Amino acid sequence: MAEDLEPEPQEPISVADRMAAEALVVDVDGFEGPLDLLLNMARTQKVDLRQISVLALAQQYLAFVDKAKTLRIELAADYLVMAAWLAFLKSRLLLPPDPEEDGPSGEELAAHLAYQLERLQAMREAAAKLMARDQMGRDFFARGLPEEMERTRKVVYTATLLDLMQGYARLRTRDEFRPFVMDRDKVFTMEQALERMRGMIGFAGTWTDISSYLPVGWGEEEGMWRSATAATFAASLQLVKEGHLEIRQEDLFAPIQLRRTETRDE
């Protein structure tokens, strides 16, 4: 404040000139890139960005870069690239269009630059409007004391009848308990049964009990007997389907009997 009241020291240039000079002399990092600098310069033309003189802008920018160089300011590469491009644009705008050359005209390029500047300006204004909105936690507030959503984990325990039976069986046979596993060597497969029966059915001229087809040694142990019976029965059905065998059962639960099919040529 006090400084403001002090009389201005005598200077050859006006305050406005000095401020403009400062704006130029400011280190380039103060601007967010060439487009930002250009936008800043364009604002000094004090016209709608659409009516901006891109030519004047290009000259202004090139003058800045020249001056910056004499002031030995390290200029980032993109500022120099922009300078080169603007010099190119300037020449395009000044020279009459070359009918030989295709590509965009100087006017098109200038229009695009003006568009870019206008768009950047618009986004800055939009950002400002956005930040000027009422904001949560500053102007309006969410519930300060949210009630915890109680996530009650309800555990339901369950068991099947089989679990129960197994549990009991385990207890009753604790000493000799042996876990139930599918042992492959106690399983007689249908393929095995088929192979076995194919070799045997030739001898089945009369009705024979299916049990006589069971493999030797599979009749004693219950699990093995069941597996062998099932496989042999399934194999029999397959052979019936193939026409090699006839099958019958006299009564419910009566023994199942097999007989070779009488072929005509035999």
Added chain:
Amino acid sequence: MSDTDNAPRDSLFEPPAMAEQERMVEAILFATADPVTVKELGDRMPHGSDPAEALVSLRKRYEGRGVQVVRVGDAWAFRTAADLGYLMQREVTETRKLSRAAVETLAIIAYHQPVTRAEIEEIRGVAVSRGTVDQLLEMDWIRFGRRRMTPGRPVTFVVTQAFLDHFGLESARDLPGLADLRAAGLLDNRPSPLAATGQDEDDADALEAGEGQSELFED
């Protein structure tokens, strides 16, 4: 947003209208992380406000609503109406397999009911934990039966109707007998080939196999 024309609020001397004070109390109670005392309300509201009176009318306004203005100690806060508390709970139901100890205890009760805890322990060969029995009681699968007329008058356990319903049994007598278990291949009286080879670590093994097996039969 902040350019509303509530003249009273900005006045130095006139407190805001009561309706406005009510809005203020409403907003403060809503946004504050802790219940707010009348004094705190007064400190935050414009000079001359009467938060106590505003609270009365706010409280009335929320009568019967989904949230209520409730007193917490000497402070005030919004709370969900008690009858809607169930909306604040998300129940996650998780189905777990009953532990082996629980299954065995349950099986013994089912096969031997009425049975005392001592008898269960004798059959299982290990102590029955309080938790196991409690769990089964809580599941309503077992209940207390009559006391045994023996010294100490120990309580007995029996299975419940809920147990029978769950397992699809008409009565506990319908439980498969040992012969059925054997026929079902659950009992195998031959000595374990593993035991024969001298390996002893099969308890865990058996457990695993048992689990595997039950999976085999489920569904």
Added chain:
Amino acid sequence: MSDTDNAPRDSLFEPPAMAEQERMVEAILFATADPVTVKELGDRMPHGSDPAEALVSLRKRYEGRGVQVVRVGDAWAFRTAADLGYLMQREVTETRKLSRAAVETLAIIAYHQPVTRAEIEEIRGVAVSRGTVDQLLEMDWIRFGRRRMTPGRPVTFVVTQAFLDHFGLESARDLPGLADLRAAGLLDNRPSPLAATGQDEDDADALEAGEGQSELFED
């Protein structure tokens, strides 16, 4: 708690009366600091409830009150009325000061979404630092959108529900000045005439950007 005699609630077939549904929505929205979607409301309310309708009357009920029912994207929440913010100094949360670059990047994403990093850089005329994007992601104001179906399949950025919530926007369509910017063609992806001479894929890019932007206006 649950032994009230609101017969409709327990009924299997009849949804609760609308007044009751309104209370439920009120309780659920009051209980949480985060916006709740209509679907979530429906999931928590009894079968057959119509939370959308309940919301309409609830919103009306709170018009002009100290707290408001506000829409945030496809979700709803209670928020204090903005004109009462001055009472809430104690609740003000210090938001991290955003750099100018971050604010501009945020605005560009909001107005141009879904937008690629290259497009943001094209608009700002400078490279977007990783930190800026990370900060916005961390604040949960932006998130990754779908990848652009152009060479390199670049990721896009879109704003989040938390962004809408923070700035009190019902949807991205309500961004201030959006219609004007659109009418002025300032949201078009206008490729540089220089770039257009040689490269063909920019066309696809521009097309996609156009599509993306229109997504903003769809429901």
